[in-house]
Amino acid sequence: MPTKQEVFEKIQTALVDALGVDDDEVTPEATLVGDLGAESIDFLDIVFRLEKAFGIEIPRAELFPEDILTNAEYVENGRVTATGVAELKKRMPFADLSNFETNPLVQEFGNLLTVNDMCRYVCSKIGCEG
Amino acid sequence: MRWLWIDQFTEFESGRRASAVKCVSLVEEYIDGYFVGHPVMTPSFVIEGFAQMGGLLIGQLSDFRANLVLAKVSRSRFNEYARPGDQLRYEVQLESYQPDGGLVSAKSYLGDRLQGEAELTFAQVSRDMVDLDFFEPAEFLRMLRVFRLFDVGVDANGQPLAIPAHLLAADEAAQAK
Incomplete structure (x- = not known):
């Protein structure tokens, strides 16, 4: 079972790759839209990256x-x-x-x-x- | 000009990956329109080739019934231009897939050199939004055959990829006219 820190780091990588932001911008408190500049199409991209990173299925409606x-x-x-x-x-x-x-x-x-x-x-x- | 941005598939493994080649020629209209006198294939056209391959890799999983659009290009990086006389080798890998779209990573090589790379996100346009086929099925099958997709394609078990029945039926109907 991964630690919360390991999960955070994988999510950080997914968001850096999907949104073109720097590592240090992806803080736990950062909002996806306001702070990281995510647009609606980015959410689809983020879902695909998280699915791959964690080997899970994410129904898009659960997150968005x-x-x-x-x-x-x-x-x-x-x-x-x-x-x-x-x-x-x-x-x-x-x-x-x-x-x-x-x-x-x-x-x-x-x-x-x-x-x-x-x-x-x-x-x-x-x-x-x- | 025909909007076909690969010359042929050389490998196509259902649900996994595909490779293709694109030969760059001075006869192509776009080639010296960007930097006049300095003919190059600009990276956007390489990305178009990635997109056509990625779209087909994802579309094949629904027997090419899904209407897919290129939604986003990320992590795009190009190291050099391809020029007339070059042969580009494209490698596209399916990274993640679900019924409403998918993510592919793509690389382009000149010989052994990494020429460029990008990641592409595709979205499926539902029938609720647009109730029409993006491609006429018989013409679409003709394009797949021109790309030699079924000459090299294999399914998840490594068996030759079958042409979907609905495309064959459309092709037969078109020929009967």
């Missing part, structure tokens, strides 16, 4: 729940409804949504996922030590 954010059942006037937030929490137990909940604008969602969230996600799939 576009289906919820574009579903009229969960979104009203550009804001995710309480039901939608509950659905996001269920889908993404590894992500800290507490800040997002205070002002759940759809356009802000992409900016909340951090490198640390990615590490927690991978650890939830493969198990991590430490």
